[in-house]
Amino acid sequence: MPRPRSLTPQGIAAAALAVLDRDGTGGLTMRAVAQELGVSTMGLYRYVADREELEGLVVELVLGAVDPVPPAGGSWQERIAVLVERVRVAVGAHPAVVPLTMTHRHRSPAILRWSESVAGLLTEAGTGPRQRVVALRGLLAYVIGAIQLEHLGPLAGPGTVAIAGLDPAEFPNMRATALEARTVPPDEEFRGGLALLLAGIGS
Amino acid sequence: MPRPRSLTPQGIAAAALAVLDRDGTGGLTMRAVAQELGVSTMGLYRYVADREELEGLVVELVLGAVDPVPPAGGSWQERIAVLVERVRVAVGAHPAVVPLTMTHRHRSPAILRWSESVAGLLTEAGTGPRQRVVALRGLLAYVIGAIQLEHLGPLAGPGTVAIAGLDPAEFPNMRATALEARTVPPDEEFRGGLALLLAGIGS
């Protein structure tokens, strides 16, 4: 009977993502998204309860791009590493959603499916129940932290340069480390850290 | 000649922290902090350039409570674990600052001193320059992620309960893991994950 809806949750999420990619995290406002969709500001409220829900939609769109099916070949370490890397790639494609991801992660079905896969691989690897809990949470913590470090922290690019200029007397180790860090590409850094964690789980 | 100042950066940071502890992250407004200090809203602007700087002060106050001097005894793994645990305790005492910590971490002298200590211990442990970079960043990623997981994610407390009620057919592993997770106290979880990472660094 009534007038048909003109927007879909996916369309709204895509519009919000477009705004985020274009204007950055601070540019995500109800007005901007509404304009992107070609409706008035309040028109948007027919589809989302509030800004919170809108953010949830974007996060789910981004995380939904992660294929949760474990790859076929390789050791369980390699297979988990592939799953982890997929998250990094998906989120890394839209740096502006990183802060939102942190806030909305816990309500994401996509991350739940992903976790299910990782938990399955850990089970296959023969870890005990208790260690599985610790390992899963540890992996999740690493992914979250590493992604943030990569996107929110000037420690990575320009930051290491700044640190390299520190007082060598007070910060000898940091200075040396930062100098070396400049030669380590982000990919290697991320995978290296993950490998350390996986090695620990396997030992 | 001029009128003496009535506020100190420490006092301002303490007031902001009080507001955060009382009203949560969303309660931190310039007005609220000014009121806490007994000055007018704009009076506060005589001491901080903007909200950004105010947040930096609080973060530094909290992180400044971390003793960066490595403990005397034990293996290098144990010594690093103590340093890491100190950060967790300091931040955990004020959950509302967690989101701010993420944004302001890179400008914190306190965290720099802490990193210097960790880097030093890694050097003493005999890690090569390249592995030291990876290990340090990995530890930082773990700390950041684990603290967030603990404070921002309903995955920890009520979340695991919710997950335990999932469809067992679709999420068998998550269900089992979540059930087990309820019996793992946060302390053990945090230290366990850290131990995995440290084991990986040592191998």
Place this chain on the structure above:
DNA sequence: AACCGTAAGCGTATCTTGTACGCTGTCAAG
């Protein structure tokens, strides 16, 4: 084909928050 109920979409208004600007009052040196 005219009609009408429902929900879409919009406009306006309000509240909250950060912050620019300019006034006023106070302290201490002369």
Place this chain on the structure above:
DNA sequence: CTTGACAGCGTACAAGATACGCTTACGGTT
């Protein structure tokens, strides 16, 4: 006792989220 520099304040404004109620387009019914 005067005076000038700066602390502190009040007002004003802009941006943003969102409540509320009107208007209007659709599509099934007569």
